[in-house]
Amino acid sequence: MSFLNNLTLGRYIPSNSPIHRLDPRTKIISILIISISIFFLKHLWSYSLLAIFLLAIILLARLSIKFVLKGLMPLLWIIIFTFLLHLLFTPGSPIASFGPLKITKQGLSLGTFITLRLIFLILIASLLTLTTSPQKLTRGLEFLLSPLKVVGISSHKIAMMMTLSLRFVPLLFEEVDRLIKAQKSRGSDFSHKNPIKRIRAIIPILVPLLINLFRRADEFALAMELRAYDPDRPRGDLEDIKFRISDFITILIIITLSSTLIIL
Numbered sequence: 001m002s003f004l005n006n007l008t009l010g011r012y013i014p015s016n017s018p019i020h021r022l023d024p025r026t027k028i029i030s031i032l033i034i035s036i037s038i039f040f041l042k043h044l045w046s047y048s049l050l051a052i053f054l055l056a057i058i059l060l061a062r063l064s065i066k067f068v069l070k071g072l073m074p075l076l077w078i079i080i081f082t083f084l085l086h087l088l089f090t091p092g093s094p095i096a097s098f099g100p101l102k103i104t105k106q107g108l109s110l111g112t113f114i115t116l117r118l119i120f121l122i123l124i125a126s127l128l129t130l131t132t133s134p135q136k137l138t139r140g141l142e143f144l145l146s147p148l149k150v151v152g153i154s155s156h157k158i159a160m161m162m163t164l165s166l167r168f169v170p171l172l173f174e175e176v177d178r179l180i181k182a183q184k185s186r187g188s189d190f191s192h193k194n195p196i197k198r199i200r201a202i203i204p205i206l207v208p209l210l211i212n213l214f215r216r217a218d219e220f221a222l223a224m225e226l227r228a229y230d231p232d233r234p235r236g237d238l239e240d241i242k243f244r245i246s247d248f249i250t251i252l253i254i255i256t257l258s259s260t261l262i263i264l
Helices: 024-038 044-060 065-070 073-089 105-131 134-144 146-151 155-185 195-226 245-263
Strands: 094-098 101-104
Touching: 024 105, 024 134, 024 245, 044 065, 044 105, 044 245, 065 105, 073 101, 073 105, 094 105, 101 105, 134 146, 134 155, 146 155, 155 195
Parallel strands: none
Antiparallel strands: 094 101
C-alpha cells in the first residue's frame, strides 16, 4: 500500500462528530496537556490507560481504529530506529550481547518508554489534524499565540506557517510515492533486503523530490498572491470559533486524566 493511503498526519476527514465540533483551541490545549504529561509517565499501566482513553476519542470522532493505527506505518522505521538506538547503546546491566553491542536492562526499559512516547505523540498529533480543518487549526493557533503581538511577533504568520507545514506532510509522501512508482516503471527495485541497496535505490529520487516540493510551494504562494492574501491586513472568518460548555468539560477531563496518570 502506498505511503499516501497510510498517512494520517496532516490529513483532515470532515465529520459531524463531537470531537470535530469542539473548539480548535480546546483540542490544541488538550493535546499540549497530554503531550507534556506523557513525559512524566513511568509505568506501562499508565500508558495502557492512556491508550484506552485515545481509543475512546477515536470512536467518538467516528474514525476507523485501523485507519488511525495505519498512520504509524510510514514512520515505522523512525520508531524502530529509536527503540534500537536506546536498546543497544544505553549502559547498564547486560542481558545479552552481540559482539561489541550489548542489550542492557536499562536500555530495554528506556527504549520501550521512549518508543511509547513517540507513538502516542504521533497518534495525538494525527487526531488533531484528522478532526480539525486547516482553517480552524490556523484560527485556533493564531488566537493562542496572540500574546506574542506584545513583542511585535505576528501570531497569524506563525500559525499559518505551522498549518502549512502540517499540510505539506501528506504532500511530501505523495511526491515520494509518485516518484517511487515512476522509478519502478523504469526498472528500479526498491524491495532489496539489503538496506545499503535500498538506500542506493532511493538516492536518485531525492533531487526530483526537492524540485517538485519547491515547485508546489511556489504554486501555493502564487495562488495566495492571486487571491490578494496579505498576512498584515485584518481578516474575517466564515465561522466564528467560541468556547462552549462542552469545551470547558473537555479541558477539565483532560486535566483530571493527566493529573491522575502522573500522580498515580
